[in-house]
Amino acid sequence: MTKISMSLTRRNMMVRTAGASAGLMLAGIGPRRAVAQAVGSVSMAGDIHLLQSGGVNVLAIGGADGITLLDGGPTEQADALLAEVARLFPGHQVRTLFNTHWHPEQTGCNERLGAQGARIIAHENTRLWLTTDIERPWEQQRFAPMAKAGQPNQTFYDAGEFSAGATAVQYGYLLQAHTDGDAYAFLPEENILFTGGAVTSDRWPLVDWWTGGWIGGLAAGQKQLLEIANEQTRIVPSSGPVITRAELAAQQEMYAALFGQLRQMMFKGRAPADAVAAAPTRDMKPEWGDATAFVSRAFESLWGQLSPDA
Ligand SMILES: [Zn+2]
Structure with a gap:
């Protein structure tokens, strides 16, 4: 592991963010800069950079045949993200974008x-969600279908692999x-x-x-990720600092315990x-702030998955 990769901390990210901000202002990029x-970035290894776009993590991988992005950050950040990508890999185009799921925080560069x-x-389900109107019952927001150009054009059901330049990328479904x-x-x-x-x-x-998400599936998905990682794996979450396998294991235990508690409450007829x-x-996790929305959605998520008669 290189020195720079070991120093991948929140503080380090913030230092780089300040630099990127100055660069953006000089370049005067985009009408949305106000x-x-x-978008800050840190190198994780060679041509692999971790970018933080509006609180969302994006991985950019360089290669002779173009750039690969793992997730694209939110739409309002697209200009800033792509400016930072262009700064990191001058003269290269993004050829491949991988969407981990349909949420707007991840698919802002699709179009x-x-x-x-x-x-x-x-995943094929991600493509399907991006082709339809979505109105979630807990909020006053409508997500319109993605324009055709931005919809995933290569989908999978299970797992696969591709090359991002010299970097092998294996991907898989978390159910x-x-x-x-x-x-x-x-x-x-x-x-x-x-x-x-x-x-x-x-x-x-x-x-x-x-x-289609649910708290039991979240715990199961994390368990699946634990099987892929080892003690040296650098785990890049959808938001927040890079974590270790031990930290992910602690999270997985926490969600499994919460799933158990909420399930008991549901079986007792609670709301x-x-x-x-x-x-x-x-x-x-007091440092994560108010958990009300999380607990509410996690509890509601049991309704479609567990029958009291089961
Ligand atoms: Zn999401």
């Missing part, structure tokens, strides 16, 4: 890159985890695991049961508000 946050002819790889299209990407040579939405390390995740009032997360 609202977009600067731009798809229109430029990029290959967009995703129903935080959505039902969740996928991870693993770089075996560099031992980097890009988890997608099934893992966060700075906030409570969204258990998006409306599009989501009861689950929130019971504060099952009170001794867990």
Whole structure:
């Protein structure tokens, strides 16, 4: 492991963010720069860079045949993200974009890159969600279908592999985890695991049961990721700092325990508000902030998965 990769911390990221911000302002890129946050990056190995775009992690992999992006960050950050990618790999185009799931925080570059002819790889369920209107019952927001150019144009059901220049990328399906299209990407040579939405390390995740996620599946998806990782693996969550396998194992235990508690409450006929009032997360991750939305969605996610008569 190189020195720079060992120093991949939140502080390091913030230092680089300040630099990237100055560069962006000098370049005067895009009409959205007033609202977009600067995109910072750190090198993880050779031509592999971790970018943080609006609080979302993106991995950019360089190669003679073009750039590969694992996730694309939010739409309002697309200009800033692609400017940082262009700075890292001058003269190269993004040829491949991998979507770990359909959420707008991950698919914000799809239309731009798809229109430029990029290959967009995703689980088939992710493509399907991007072709339809989505209105989730817990919020006043409608997600319109993605324009055709931005929809995934190479889908899979199970697992696969592709080359990003000299870097091998293995990917696979996490079943129903935080959505039902969740996928991870693993770089075996560099031992980097890009988890997608099934893992966060700075906030409570969204258990998006409306599009097929559930708390039991989140715990199961993390268990699957633990089988891929070893003690040296650098695990890149969908948001937050890079974590180790031991940290992921602790998270997995936490979600498995929460799943057990919430399941018991549901079998006793309790409602989501009861689950929130019971504060099952009170001794867990105070630094992640308010867990109300997480607990509510996690509890609601049991309705479609567990029958009281089972
Ligand atoms: Zn997500």
